[in-house]
Amino acid sequence: xxxxxxxxxxxxxxxxxxxxxxxxxxxxxxxxxxxxxxxxxxxxxxxxxxxxxxxxxxxxxxxxxxxxxxxxxxxxxxxxxxxxxxxxxxxxxxxxxxxxxxxxxxxxxxxxxxxxxxxxxxxxxxxxxxxxxxxxxxxxxxxxxxxxxxxxxxxxxxxxxxxxxxxxxxxxxxxxxxxxxxxxxxxxxxxxxxxxxxxxxxxxxxxxxxxxxxxxxxxxxxxxxxxxxxxxxxxxxxxxxxxxxxxxxxxxxxxxxxxxxxxxxxxxxxxxxxxxxxxxxxxxxxxxxxxxxxxxxxxxxxxxxxxxxxxxxxxxxxxxxxxxxxxxxxxxxxxxxxxxxxxxxxxxxxxxxxxxxxxxxxxxxxxxxxxxxxxxxxxxxxxxxxxxxxxxxxxxxxxxxxxxxxxxxxxxxxxxxxxxxxxxxxxxxxxxxxxxxxxxxxxxxxxxxxxxxxxxxxxxxxxxxxxxxxxxxxxxxxxxxxxxxxxxxxxxxxxxxxxxxxxxxxxxxxxxxxxxxxxxxxxxxxxxxxxx
Numbered sequence: 001x002x003x004x005x006x007x008x009x010x011x012x013x014x015x016x017x018x019x020x021x022x023x024x025x026x027x028x029x030x031x032x033x034x035x036x037x038x039x040x041x042x043x044x045x046x047x048x049x050x051x052x053x054x055x056x057x058x059x060x061x062x063x064x065x066x067x068x069x070x071x072x073x074x075x076x077x078x079x080x081x082x083x084x085x086x087x088x089x090x091x092x093x094x095x096x097x098x099x100x101x102x103x104x105x106x107x108x109x110x111x112x113x114x115x116x117x118x119x120x121x122x123x124x125x126x127x128x129x130x131x132x133x134x135x136x137x138x139x140x141x142x143x144x145x146x147x148x149x150x151x152x153x154x155x156x157x158x159x160x161x162x163x164x165x166x167x168x169x170x171x172x173x174x175x176x177x178x179x180x181x182x183x184x185x186x187x188x189x190x191x192x193x194x195x196x197x198x199x200x201x202x203x204x205x206x207x208x209x210x211x212x213x214x215x216x217x218x219x220x221x222x223x224x225x226x227x228x229x230x231x232x233x234x235x236x237x238x239x240x241x242x243x244x245x246x247x248x249x250x251x252x253x254x255x256x257x258x259x260x261x262x263x264x265x266x267x268x269x270x271x272x273x274x275x276x277x278x279x280x281x282x283x284x285x286x287x288x289x290x291x292x293x294x295x296x297x298x299x300x301x302x303x304x305x306x307x308x309x310x311x312x313x314x315x316x317x318x319x320x321x322x323x324x325x326x327x328x329x330x331x332x333x334x335x336x337x338x339x340x341x342x343x344x345x346x347x348x349x350x351x352x353x354x355x356x357x358x359x360x361x362x363x364x365x366x367x368x369x370x371x372x373x374x375x376x377x378x379x380x381x382x383x384x385x386x387x388x389x390x391x392x393x394x395x396x397x398x399x400x401x402x403x404x405x406x407x408x409x410x411x412x413x414x415x416x417x418x419x420x421x422x423x424x425x426x427x428x429x430x431x432x433x434x435x436x437x438x439x440x441x442x443x444x445x446x447x448x449x450x451x452x453x454x455x456x457x458x459x460x461x462x463x464x465x466x467x468x469x470x471x472x473x474x475x476x477x478x479x480x481x482x483x484x485x486x487x488x489x490x491x492x493x494x495x496x497x498x499x500x501x502x503x504x505x506x507x508x509x510x511x512x513x514x515x516x517x518x519x520x521x522x523x524x525x526x527x528x529x530x531x532x
């Protein structure tokens with residue numbers, strides 16, 4: 001159960017409606033809560049998180065979990081395993097990458113094709129680090145952990161693409177080695193001798209977040225150890241990702257853009273540093289205020305102005321095709337954030353580790369002050385509109401909010417044999433005890449249908465819409481009309497009662513629900529594909 005702390009103190013401001021997903025670091029459960037802080041749904045796992053969890057478009061939970069007993073498990077943010085749970089908590093598949101030289105960790109991102117991007121440490125070892133030009137005085141012991149981004153085929157666990165930091169390095173320590181060069185002349189590469197010191201347990205880079213931009217086919221990653229964020233090209237093949245040419249942007253796996261700490265590539269000093277151990281770098285989605293800008297949680301470790309965290313929104317110099325301006329000798333811009341937020345006073349929000357943020361459709365920003373387990377939402381003017389904390393809370397890695405109230409299960413009906421499909425309504429406690437009606441259509445979601453009261457249902461009214469309404473609560477469309485429980489929850493079922501006409505194979509039906517008496521809310525549309 002969650003306790004709203006100061007929500008009632010800000011009645012003039014409005015939090016973004018939706019369901020917020022979180023997992024406590026000391027708990028095997030993940031929870032979905034509504035704006036009132038009520039628990040709407042929970043998934044029981046079998047291990048503590050390691051660390052991120054997200055909901056798929058179908059409503060399945062993708063959760064990284066901890067595997068112990070291997071060297072990588074001793075590193076901060078370790079995971080090792082990834083599981084997908086359906087809505088009812090059944091494990092659909094399990095992927096593990098935890099051995100003597102590799103370990104899954106921190107974060108993942110769901111690609112449009114359903115595959116998963118994930119972060120994985122690889123222990124290249126002391127001798128390889130020296131052979132690549134690392135100053136031996138910056139090494140301690142035999143371990144030297146680099147990082148890579150892998151693409152995992154969902155359901156099979158096959159790794160179908162990867163990008164390795166180890167393929168994109170430069171150093172000015174040993175001129176006899178192939179990696180030798182002037183660091184400042186190669187901002188597309190990573191300096192083997194940054195930071196100029198030993199690192200904890202040999203964790204050289206410590207990536208802590210991964211995000212994906214579908215329009216640009218680019219990946220955004222965050223290095224806590226370097227206090228920098230980097231953008232790379234995902235359109236490459238694995239072979240191209242290991243080199244310096246190829247892909248949509250012609251640069252292979254080289255860094256396309258970097259920001260936060262120009263000292264890393266010898267184009268600044270510590271006084272030019274803008275990030276301090278940041279987490280959760282992500283692009284603001286298209287259609288949201290600030291779309292295409294980058295948002296992140298700036299933890300504030302060793303910040304010269306004091307111990308406090310801030311939210312930063314930056315506008316990279318990039319054209320519509322995704323090509324970034326690369327300065328000849330100066331650092332990558334911008335020199336300041338486009339928008340920033342700190343608590344009042346700033347020291348009220350400080351988390352030296354974990355944490356995150358996410359822009360909302362209405363322009364608000366959802367914030368997770370991770371070590372305190374505190375969830376905050378601020379409007380564009382910086383006013384706090386939501387502030388809650390789990391009861392008996394431990395830390396929270398980060399959170400995500402979903403503007404979805406109807407979930408489709410696997411979203412597929414089989415034409416040849418017929419099928420059943422569970423639909424789950426999770427409307428929130430503020431809609432508890434309301435009447436609802438699920439409707440469908442085969443002719444798309446835009447421009448939608450205007451209903452009495454001015455509400456627009458995201459379905460185009462067609463013959464199938466009328467058919468569903470006429471057959472509501474019959475054997476084919478069970479519980480399509482009814483009453484939500486006190487928490488705003490209900491479930492329904494589609495039953496084709498045998499094979500589906502072959503004329504519908506390849507088509508997609510959409511469904512949504514509206515609240516009744518009065519009609520004042522329409523849910524998100526969900527797609528249901530008809531397959532052979």
